[in-house]
Amino acid sequence: MPSNLSPIDTAKFVAAKRAVDFVEDGMRVGLGTGSTAAWMVRCLGERVREEGLKISGVPTSTRTAELARQVGIKVVSLDEARWLDVTIDGADEFDADLNLIKGGGGALLQEKIVATASDMMVVITDPSKQVEHLGAFPLPVEVIPFGWQTSKALIEETLAALDVLGQTGSLRMNGEAPFVTDEGNHIIDLHLQRIGDPRQLTMVLNQIPGVVENGLFIDICDKVVIGHQDGKVEVIDINEGTRDDGFVEFADAENLFTDI
Numbered sequence: 600m601p602s603n604l605s606p607i608d609t610a611k612f613v614a615a616k617r618a619v620d621f622v623e624d625g626m627r628v629g630l631g632t633g634s635t636a637a638w639m640v641r642c643l644g645e646r647v648r649e650e651g652l653k654i655s656g657v658p659t660s661t662r663t664a665e666l667a668r669q670v671g672i673k674v675v676s677l678d679e680a681r682w683l684d685v686t687i688d689g690a691d692e693f694d695a696d697l698n699l700i701k702g703g704g705g706a707l708l709q710e711k712i713v714a715t716a717s718d719m720m721v722v723i724t725d726p727s728k729q730v731e732h733l734g735a736f737p738l739p740v741e742v743i744p745f746g747w748q749t750s751k752a753l754i755e756e757t758l759a760a761l762d763v764l765g766q767t768g769s770l771r772m773n774g775e776a777p778f779v780t781d782e783g784n785h786i787i788d789l790h791l792q793r794i795g796d797p798r799q800l801t802m803v804l805n806q807i808p809g810v811v812e813n814g815l816f817i818d819i820c821d822k823v824v825i826g827h828q829d830g831k832v833e834v835i836d837i838n839e840g841t842r843d844d845g846f847v848e849f850a851d852a853e854n855l856f857t858d859i
């Protein structure tokens with residue numbers, strides 16, 4: 600049966616399908632957030648239902664928690680799990696050092712805590728997220744609501760002092776109201792175009808009062824699994840480089856929507 604998935608969903612699905620091979624019985628697994636991570640949660644749920652795989656999943660957002668429960672994954676909190684074997688998540692951008700921008704869906708804070716508490720972080724993606732320099736995707740910065748305009752001004756002043764291109768930030772909105780994260784905070788998206796020194800920028804941003812966390816993931820990701828629309832998969836490992844990883848069958852992907 601041919602798949603009716605769009606090319607982009609096919610790419611996301613095959614990356615997700617291959618990445619869940621890293622999950623073994625008994626593991627504690629960080630469950631990312633976003634459209635790519637949702638495929639991973641569905642694929643893991645399929646393994647739980649069909650193979651009897653026993654895992655504990657730590658979701659990184661309320662939406663992921665809901666989906667994980669729907670597909671039959673046992674959901675526990677990070678405090679219950681304490682330390683995780685692997686986290687699988689999407690990203691908005693990744694570079695050759697496997698540094699990332701995340702937070703396009705607003706889940707960066709829980710995602711960073713969960714990924715950092717994991718022995719291995721695997722990012723799943725389609726090829727469009729690979730960049731030479733991070734920064735074309737607006738960098739999300741999570742700020743507490745109290746005095747957010749002052750925090751935004753301080754962020755912009757700090758960027759100007761660092762001579763970072765494109766120093767404007769915009770408050771993320773949800774219709775007429777500011778977007779609110781699962782932790783009750785707001786997001787300032789920084790339109791930087793190109794981030795010359797992501798390591799310096801993440802440290803500097805997190806020093807600013809009111810800033811809770813930013814979407815740069817530096818030295819956290821171990822592997823990136825890239826899915827292509829024809830089913831081809833590549834794996835980039837931070838130590839071993841890039842390898843072609845064959846093809847993943849995707850004709851049955853749509854059943855993951857309908858079986859649940």
Ligand SMILES: O=C[C@H](O)[C@H](O)[C@H](O)COP(=O)(O)O
Pocket residue numbers: 631632633634635636688689690691701702703704705706707710
């Ligand atoms: O806050 C959201 C996350 O960081 C997502 O993993 C990221 O935005 C990628 O999402 P998607 O897979 O939908 O492109």
